[in-house]
Amino acid sequence: xxxxxxxxxxxxxxxxxxxxxxxCAVPGNFLLLRKQALIGDAxxxxxxPGIVVAFLVTGQVSAWPMMIGxxxxxxxxxxxxxxxxxxxxxxxxxxxxxxxxxxFAAGVLLLERSDTSQVHLxxxxxxxxxxxxxxxxxxxxxxxxxxxVALAGLPPELPRLAVVTLLILxxxxxxxxxxxxxxxxxxxxxxxxxxxxAIGLGLVILSAVAAVAAFDAVGSIIVIAMFICPPAAGRLLxxxxxxxxxxxxxxxxxxxVLGYVLAGYGPLWLGFDNTxxxxxxxxxxxxxxxxxxxxxxxxxxxx
Amino acid sequence: MISLGYNAVLVAVxxxxxxxxxxVTGTFLFLRKRALxxxxxxxxxxxxxxxxxxxxxxxxxxxxxxxxLLLGAGFSAAFGLYCxxxxxxxxxLAEDTAIGAVLSVFFGFGVLLLTVIxxxxxxxxxxxxxLLLGAxxxxxxxxxxxxxxxGAVALFASLALSRAxxxxxxxxxxxxxxxxxxxxxxxATMGLVLLVTVVGLKVVGLILIVALLIxxxxxxxxxxxxxxxxxVLAGAIGGASGVIGAIWSAxxxxxxxxxxxxxxxxxxxxxxxxxxxxxxxxxAWLRHRQFQRQVHLRQGLLALGSGQPIYxxxxxxxxxxxxxxxxxxxxxxxxxxxxxxxxxxxARWALVRREKGLEAVAARAGIDPxxxxxxxxxxxxxxxxIANGEVAAP
Numbered sequence: 001x002x003x004x005x006x007x008x009x010x011x012x013x014x015x016x017x018x019x020x021x022x023x024c025a026v027p028g029n030f031l032l033l034r035k036q037a038l039i040g041d042a043x044x045x046x047x048x049p050g051i052v053v054a055f056l057v058t059g060q061v062s063a064w065p066m067m068i069g070x071x072x073x074x075x076x077x078x079x080x081x082x083x084x085x086x087x088x089x090x091x092x093x094x095x096x097x098x099x100x101x102x103x104f105a106a107g108v109l110l111l112e113r114s115d116t117s118q119v120h121l122x123x124x125x126x127x128x129x130x131x132x133x134x135x136x137x138x139x140x141x142x143x144x145x146x147x148x149v150a151l152a153g154l155p156p157e158l159p160r161l162a163v164v165t166l167l168i169l170x171x172x173x174x175x176x177x178x179x180x181x182x183x184x185x186x187x188x189x190x191x192x193x194x195x196x197x198a199i200g201l202g203l204v205i206l207s208a209v210a211a212v213a214a215f216d217a218v219g220s221i222i223v224i225a226m227f228i229c230p231p232a233a234g235r236l237l238x239x240x241x242x243x244x245x246x247x248x249x250x251x252x253x254x255x256x257v258l259g260y261v262l263a264g265y266g267p268l269w270l271g272f273d274n275t276x277x278x279x280x281x282x283x284x285x286x287x288x289x290x291x292x293x294x295x296x297x298x299x300x301x302x303x
Numbered sequence: 304m305i306s307l308g309y310n311a312v313l314v315a316v317x318x319x320x321x322x323x324x325x326x327v328t329g330t331f332l333f334l335r336k337r338a339l340x341x342x343x344x345x346x347x348x349x350x351x352x353x354x355x356x357x358x359x360x361x362x363x364x365x366x367x368x369x370x371x372l373l374l375g376a377g378f379s380a381a382f383g384l385y386c387x388x389x390x391x392x393x394x395x396l397a398e399d400t401a402i403g404a405v406l407s408v409f410f411g412f413g414v415l416l417l418t419v420i421x422x423x424x425x426x427x428x429x430x431x432x433x434l435l436l437g438a439x440x441x442x443x444x445x446x447x448x449x450x451x452x453x454g455a456v457a458l459f460a461s462l463a464l465s466r467a468x469x470x471x472x473x474x475x476x477x478x479x480x481x482x483x484x485x486x487x488x489x490x491a492t493m494g495l496v497l498l499v500t501v502v503g504l505k506v507v508g509l510i511l512i513v514a515l516l517i518x519x520x521x522x523x524x525x526x527x528x529x530x531x532x533x534x535v536l537a538g539a540i541g542g543a544s545g546v547i548g549a550i551w552s553a554x555x556x557x558x559x560x561x562x563x564x565x566x567x568x569x570x571x572x573x574x575x576x577x578x579x580x581x582x583x584x585x586x587a588w589l590r591h592r593q594f595q596r597q598v599h600l601r602q603g604l605l606a607l608g609s610g611q612p613i614y615x616x617x618x619x620x621x622x623x624x625x626x627x628x629x630x631x632x633x634x635x636x637x638x639x640x641x642x643x644x645x646x647x648x649x650a651r652w653a654l655v656r657r658e659k660g661l662e663a664v665a666a667r668a669g670i671d672p673x674x675x676x677x678x679x680x681x682x683x684x685x686x687x688x689i690a691n692g693e694v695a696a697p
Binding site: 032035036037038040041045084087088089090091093094095096097098101102104105106108109112113124127128221222224225227228229232235236263272274275276277279280281282283284286287290294297299300301302 | 394
């Protein structure tokens with residue numbers, strides 16, 4: 001494949017996949033250690049009713065209303081889960097299961113009952129994303145990267161995800177100490193006067209932002225896989241949070257790149273002439289990485 | 304009466320049986336605090352479906368054979384469950400992490416297989432998407448029969464195992480001493496979850512089947528504290544959701560079965576959470592109000608008794624409504640009596656707190672009048688001690 005083809009067809013989906021993976025893996029580290037790993041799962045399910053409602057209200061498929069709708073739905077879900085847990089004295093897993101399945105069902109129903117035939121909005125898209133279609137038609141080669149006219153034609157998902165990823169990295173760096181302390185020792189954090197509840201809620205909101213931004217481009221499979229697999233693999237390889245975070249970012253990037261390449265070129269190498277789902281392949285590769293860590297990681301043993 | 308097709312009736316019956324089985328099975332999952340394991344099992348069915356389709360096509364058969372697809376789903380779900388078990392016992396990762404990892408990776412691999420299938424000749428009409436969200440419209444008779452029979456098998460299996468599962472869920476230690484193999488019961492529970500999931504794939508779909516395992520059990524928990532009753536009630540709620548949802552979606556066009564069943568179950572959950580006696584939100588709020596009123600009345604009466612003015616508006620309003628004070632805050636004759644009663648009760652309480660042998664009563668110290676907690680003899684004894692000046696009046 002020549003440089004021109006690569007830049008036009010593969011560079012943007014690849015970058016978007018990498019950014020989505022990193023944006024999800026970073027907050028995933030903290031969710032994992034706080035035993036909230038499945039929050040990512042719940043959020044990525046409730047995003048569907050959010051974007052459907054946003055579509056029904058605005059009548060068009062445009063990015064910002066849908067992001068706002070999705071973020072709103074994620075927030076409502078977190079509040080409802082907490083409400084059911086507190087008022088009903090139900091264990092968190094079950095409370096989560098009640099709320100996210102019901103909201104997802106409502107989203108599917110709304111989608112099926114409303115007329116969305118002229119727009120590209122369906123459940124499969126929400127689950128699997130459309131990474132392969134995020135191509136950069138204005139690019140003619142590597143030189144396009146410095147050409148403002150061509151850059152204006154970039155798929156809008158790319159700059160949006162870049163901003164969100166930078167935001168997440170920046171906030172994690174800024175609040176590193178409070179985040180770390182409240183994750184490992186809630187009592188000590190309270191003693192220092194750190195607002196544990198606010199930190200926890202902030203982390204969930206940040207995760208929701210990452211999930212929503214990534215979901216828009218790559219679908220919910222990658223979101224759930226990247227929230228969990230790279231941080232879990234990192235956790236099996238080291239005892240230090242700094243190293244775990246760095247490892248999870250590296251592994252997320254590896255999973256995204258390798259997954260994209262294998263999905264796009266793997267079948268060709270095997271003699272088939274069709275590609276397979278890049279999102280599915282990225283999730284699969286992240287799972288294989290976790291498997292390798294579970295088999296050979298230095299700190300894999302319990303305790 | 305709504306007239307349903309023969310298939311729709313079979314599907315409704317199957318959905319009802321499946322719902323009962325899911326409710327009963329889900330109760331034990333919920334009581335063992337493993338509700339979301341069902342989610343991992345459900346998502347882990349997808350690669351099995353894809354592989355079964357490819358295998359059946361390779362062998363020259365019809366890839367859409369539902370029994371074959373469900374068999375494949377069962378195998379890969381069992382493998383996924385085994386992975387969750389291995390990750391959470393052999394590595395330091397917690398069970399929720401294991402659930403999330405298995406769920407997303409298996410599902411991702413399943414999606415990958417679906418895109419492979421789309422490129423296989425005859426794969427385009429495979430209709431495997433229907434297994435994501437459930438699709439009962441235009442179902443073959445044999446498939447409807449399979450679902451009805453599968454629902455019945457799941458139901459009988461869960462009823463046969465329910466005694467053992469109640470015992471384990473309620474008191475694991477006792478179950479062990481009583482000679483039950485707890486690990487085997489847990490394994491059987493998981494087997495049932497697997498069966499419910501696989502049978503439910505075509506009706507509810509793999510993304511939402513976990514709702515049928517969780518929601519009825521959580522809804523039932525609001526109404527009773529007894530594990531056996533929770534299971535029965537959850538079965539009833541699950542069955543009702545299945546039947547109502549299946550019929551509803553069969554009679555209205557464009558209504559997917561799975562989401563409707565889930566939303567019916569959620570409706571029952573919402574009603575339970577709001578209205579259930581004792582554990583419900585409304586009952587808790589009324590209890591809170593009742594308690595608040597009692598505290599205000601008692602404080603008001605004690606204030607009147609010691610001749611202090613009452614500034615709290617709620618207290619004044621409550622006293623006035625009970626006919627104990629006049630509008631200007633002066634006690635009525637009934638009020639005078641109530642003030643005296645309150646003062647005497649308070650004096651008795653003060654003594655009870657110091658009295659030996661009455662610690663159990665003192666621990667319940669509150670605003671209940673003491674005569675409702677002690678025998679008349681004990682109360683008379685207290686009054687005698689107060690009269691002898693063994694306690695200072697408050």
